[in-house]
Amino acid sequence: MTMDVSLERYSRQMRFPGVGEEGQRRLLASHVTLCGCGALGTVLANALVRAGVGHLRLVDRDFIETHNLQRQVLFDEHDVAENLPKAEAAARKLGAINSSVHVEPVVTDIDRTNILELVEDADLILDGTDNFEIRYLINDAAVKLGKPWVYGGSIGSHGQTMTILPGETPCLRCVFEAAPGPGEAATCETAGVLSPIVNIIASYQVTEGMKILTGHRDKVNRDLIFVDVWDNVFRRIKIAPLLGKVDCPCCQRRRFAWLDGDLGSHTTSLCGRNAVQVAHRTPSRLDFEELAKHLEALGEVSYNRFLLKFGADGCEFTVFPDGRAIIKGTSDVDRARTLYAKYIGH
């Protein structure tokens, strides 16, 4: 039997009966949207691109910092020095790993105005975020459009994951009714995070994705899986009976509160990082050259095609071409808005 040369690189994966040539062809024809390209996201993207998905849309709002390198496997010191957004740096690395995969980096904040567009052509949505607000938004969009998605989260030495097949399994809101309030949940900044748990949770997520994309929904995990690698805990929590038993506003009553904007905010304090994101969309792209001229008096301003950085009032500002900014050095949303108005304007 001769094998198509383009399939040769996947031969070990195809030899696994669950995938086979048919499964591989399905993978190659599939579209995936990955929300978030940090710890979980880089592991997910790496595995998906090596496995040979057809099209991977990578969506991330952030840029790379040195303290990301401990666990965000696609980045290195050069990316930090180059001030690259995560989605761009990841796309470059992934292109070198498997040039036959169409990787589409999107540097933006996922919100209710763009989520449907980002996922509408996807066969699968993967959660690589660190943020419950975005997860509920993904859940709303996925349930509304009937698309499968895989939730994952990790912190400290533990993590959890569940797979959502709309109409077939409980959705995120069936299981977690509401997001933890600000300050209620531990963050990577307060609790830290070990890279092995990130890899484990992301590996479960990718495998779930591969089952779905190769047409093996019968193999999909129907439980909430919880793992703690430090305390040696592995738990499977039965959630399947929740489907239709709880009066879920999302998948039962089909009220999409996050998508409709009844819940959630736009300007947010970032995952305990002493930073605030001010999401301010401008109709046209910011002119960095012009902005840099205005800011010169403050001291050093640096910019490239993707972002502009400067320091003022004891804070570090990173501004994106769409007008969005991440202001580091404060967790006070009102102060961040004031600083934004003072230096970036509009």
Ligand SMILES: [Zn+2]
């Ligand atoms: Zn539900």
